[in-house]
Amino acid sequence: MAVARIxxxxxxxxxxxxxxxxLISHVMENGFRRTTLGVPLxxxxxxxxxxxxxxxxxxxxxxxxxxxxNPFLSFTTIATESGTLVFNWRGDNGFNHSETAQITVG
Amino acid sequence: MLPPRAFAQxxxxxxxxxxxxxxxxxxxxxxxxxxxxxxxxxxxENGHLVPLGVTVESPMTATDFVSEIHVFTEKxxxxxxxxxxxxxxxxRAAIATRVRLADTENVVAIARMNDGSWWSDxxxxxxxxxxxxxxx
Numbered sequence: 001m002a003v004a005r006i007x008x009x010x011x012x013x014x015x016x017x018x019x020x021x022x023l024i025s026h027v028m029e030n031g032f033r034r035t036t037l038g039v040p041l042x043x044x045x046x047x048x049x050x051x052x053x054x055x056x057x058x059x060x061x062x063x064x065x066x067x068x069x070n071p072f073l074s075f076t077t078i079a080t081e082s083g084t085l086v087f088n089w090r091g092d093n094g095f096n097h098s099e100t101a102q103i104t105v106g
Numbered sequence: 107m108l109p110p111r112a113f114a115q116x117x118x119x120x121x122x123x124x125x126x127x128x129x130x131x132x133x134x135x136x137x138x139x140x141x142x143x144x145x146x147x148x149x150x151e152n153g154h155l156v157p158l159g160v161t162v163e164s165p166m167t168a169t170d171f172v173s174e175i176h177v178f179t180e181k182x183x184x185x186x187x188x189x190x191x192x193x194x195x196x197x198r199a200a201i202a203t204r205v206r207l208a209d210t211e212n213v214v215a216i217a218r219m220n221d222g223s224w225w226s227d228x229x230x231x232x233x234x235x236x237x238x239x240x241x242x
Contacts, residue, residue, distance in 0.1 A: 017197035030206070032183045036241050053195070060191040066182045066206050066238075068155045074202035077195055 002026060006087060008101040012079035020051065020059075021074045022087050024097060030065035046071055046091035054083035079105045124178050124185035128216065131176055132224050137216055142227040144177075144215040145202075153207040153237035158187075162199035162217045162225065172199035174218040181211040183238055206237035 007021040024046070031043025049061040049071075058077045071089075087099045128137070145159040162172045171194040177187040190201045199217065207213075210233050216226040 019200075030183070030238055032238055034241055056195070058193065058195045062186075062189040062191075064184055064186040064188060066179060066184060066187040068204040068206050068237075072202075072204045074159075074200075075190065075192070075196060076198045076200055078197040080195070 002089070002095075002097045004087070004089070004097060004099045006085075006099050006101045008085055008103055009079075010102070011104045011106060014079060014081075014105050016079045017076050018079050018103075019074060019076050020085070021072070022049070022051070022099075023070060023072045024089055025070050026089075026091070026095070028065070028067055028069045028071060032065065044092045046089050046095060048090045049073060050088050051075070051077075052086045052088075053077060054081065079103060081105050121183055122179075122181055122185050124180050124214070127185045128176075128178055128214065132216065132218075135222070135224050137224040137226045139226060141225040142175075142215050142217045144213060144227040144229045146213055146229050146231055148229070148231060150207060150231055150233045152235050153209075153233040154235070156205050156207050156231070156233075157202070158205045158213070159200070159202040160190075160215045160217070160227075161201075164199045164219065166194055166197055166199060168194045169220075171196075171220050172217050173220050175199065175201055176216050177205070178214045178216070179205075179207065179211055180213075181209040182206070183208065187213075207231060207233045208236050208238035209233060 004024040029044040051059045082105045085101045089097045141163045164172045175190040178185045
């Protein structure tokens, strides 16, 4: 089971630009590698990520095999209101993982 | 174990057609130099984990914002690295991730503004230990 780490400030001023960092454990097997016997290793990567802020999508990412194992993503958003951020990763072999974070905007 | 010649062919990565893929993403639009800043170390010891960041000069208002940021590589097996889709709610056009680099190569970041114009930055990265095609 994947382990995800989210870094979102717990509190922010209204209108403040906050940095969001998201990390998830995943091999990101790129599909180009072979074993020493020459057997190709099938691709197994995270292909998509979305972040919603109180239901509104604020960032969407498409990932390719060139992204390092345990993908790290960082982006920014404006703290508009208190609420919930939902993070969702999707990938090969039916991979799907969601995390939530709360933010209080004063 | 592959014979050395076959391995050399593999590592040459004939699949990568970066200019063509960039043209497909932009729809053949003119790409201007500037406004985009690609932050990647010029010399990388380990190609498996390379910190990469892109910032774009933009006020990020409802009428003038960055809508897309794409990163491409010249010599990885696939040219596409990552694509971010943003909006005015981002506040700033600044993204970061960690990538793999298979060779000493150019890395290209392009950004699309909401008016449809494209901007780019290219950085040449020297890689000591390559990623992507090693054997297990």
